[in-house]
Amino acid sequence: MHYTLCDMIADITQNGIEAGAAKVCVELTETEKTLTVYVRDNGKGMSPETLKKVQDPFYTDGVKHPNRKVGLGIPFLIQTISETGGSWNISSELGKGTTVYMQFDLTNIDTPPVGDVPGLFRQVLLLQNTVPGYEMEISRKKETPSETLDYSILRSELVDALGDLENGKSLALLGDFLNSQETAD
Amino acid sequence: MAKMSLEELRKLRSNVKSDLTRRDTDGKSIQIIVGMGTCGIAAGAKETLDAFIKILDEKKLADNAIIRQTGCMGMCANEPTVEVIVPDMPKVIYGNVKADVVQTIVNDHIIGKKLLDNLILDRPSIDITK
Numbered sequence: 001m002h003y004t005l006c007d008m009i010a011d012i013t014q015n016g017i018e019a020g021a022a023k024v025c026v027e028l029t030e031t032e033k034t035l036t037v038y039v040r041d042n043g044k045g046m047s048p049e050t051l052k053k054v055q056d057p058f059y060t061d062g063v064k065h066p067n068r069k070v071g072l073g074i075p076f077l078i079q080t081i082s083e084t085g086g087s088w089n090i091s092s093e094l095g096k097g098t099t100v101y102m103q104f105d106l107t108n109i110d111t112p113p114v115g116d117v118p119g120l121f122r123q124v125l126l127l128q129n130t131v132p133g134y135e136m137e138i139s140r141k142k143e144t145p146s147e148t149l150d151y152s153i154l155r156s157e158l159v160d161a162l163g164d165l166e167n168g169k170s171l172a173l174l175g176d177f178l179n180s181q182e183t184a185d
Numbered sequence: 186m187a188k189m190s191l192e193e194l195r196k197l198r199s200n201v202k203s204d205l206t207r208r209d210t211d212g213k214s215i216q217i218i219v220g221m222g223t224c225g226i227a228a229g230a231k232e233t234l235d236a237f238i239k240i241l242d243e244k245k246l247a248d249n250a251i252i253r254q255t256g257c258m259g260m261c262a263n264e265p266t267v268e269v270i271v272p273d274m275p276k277v278i279y280g281n282v283k284a285d286v287v288q289t290i291v292n293d294h295i296i297g298k299k300l301l302d303n304l305i306l307d308r309p310s311i312d313i314t315k
Contacts, residue, residue: 003226003227007226007227007231010221010226010231011223011226014256072223073223076223116231116235119231119235123221123231123234123254126252126253126254127254128253128254157191158191158194160191160195161191161192161194161195161198162194162195162198163198163202164251166251166252166253167247167248167250167251167252168215168217168237168238168241168242168246168247168248168249168250168251168252169198169201169242169247169248169250170198171238171247171252172238172239172241172242172247173194173197173198173201174194175235175238175239176189176197177189177194180187180188180189181188181189183187183188
């Protein structure tokens with residue numbers, strides 16, 4: 001099956017964009033034992049009642065799919081973390097935004113694999129957002145005995161360097177660029 | 186691979202662009218739209234997306250292609266789904282497009298201009314597609 005931690009992070013990041021955020025921040029910090037992720041958005045936020053509802057399957061705001069029940073991203077996340085000794089928290093304020101915090105225990109045998117981190121970054125950078133001045137900031141840190149990484153990326157800088165991100169060639173080059181960032185200095 | 190800087194990325198992009206502007210390819214681009222809702226991702230749509238980018242680049246078609254993600258197209262049982270829009274061909278939604286099928290789509294549909302009948306999905310779900 002294809003469900004990696006990166007897939008879950010992509011799912012949650014999509015929520016941030018759908019909340020109409022002008023800025024979405026994705027922060028990954030990895031050690032040998034843990035992967036800690038923050039996904040922050042300054043979109044429309046949730047009331048305490050909504051925040052409670054989104055933790056259950058099939059809750060969605062009805063905008064994306066008016067006649068269908070989806071809404072599984074957060075429940076899957078909570079289930080996975082609960083079963084693998086991780087921790088999570090979602091804080092949100094109506095009109096201000098939402099922060100989703102996840103920490104995965106990489107030593108737990110049931111934790112899904114981390115997955116393709118540069119691929120995740122490319123995937124979320126490609127997500128469309130019509131909010132004017134939209135920006136995405138990605139921050140990646142890794143600290144293990146064999147490897148140290150610390151870099152950040154701004155979507156606006158990539159658009160500046162590549163032009164249209166949906167162009168096939170831009171995406172191919174973006175893939176190369178992102179893969180190269182995973183090289184230690 | 187050495188760490189690429191933004192400046193190097195910019196240079197690489199403009200090198201390829203200048204080759205293409207000489208050719209008049211306005212309105213003749215290939216469009217690939219990959220369904221990437223939760224169902225799509227669980228079925229491997231991200232690998233499908235990566236495969237399209239890689240194979241189109243290998244065939245030197247990438248600069249002429251637009252690649253997008255969309256949400257769930259409503260055919261969750263047949264994910265990954267991909268809409269393929271190629272000049273002079275009907276618009277088609279293919280289902281069950283695992284990463285290994287992408288090569289066939291590029292060779293036969295995009296380059297060979299031949300429909301892959303056994304992969305076409307019948308009708309998109311009209312309540313969520315226009």
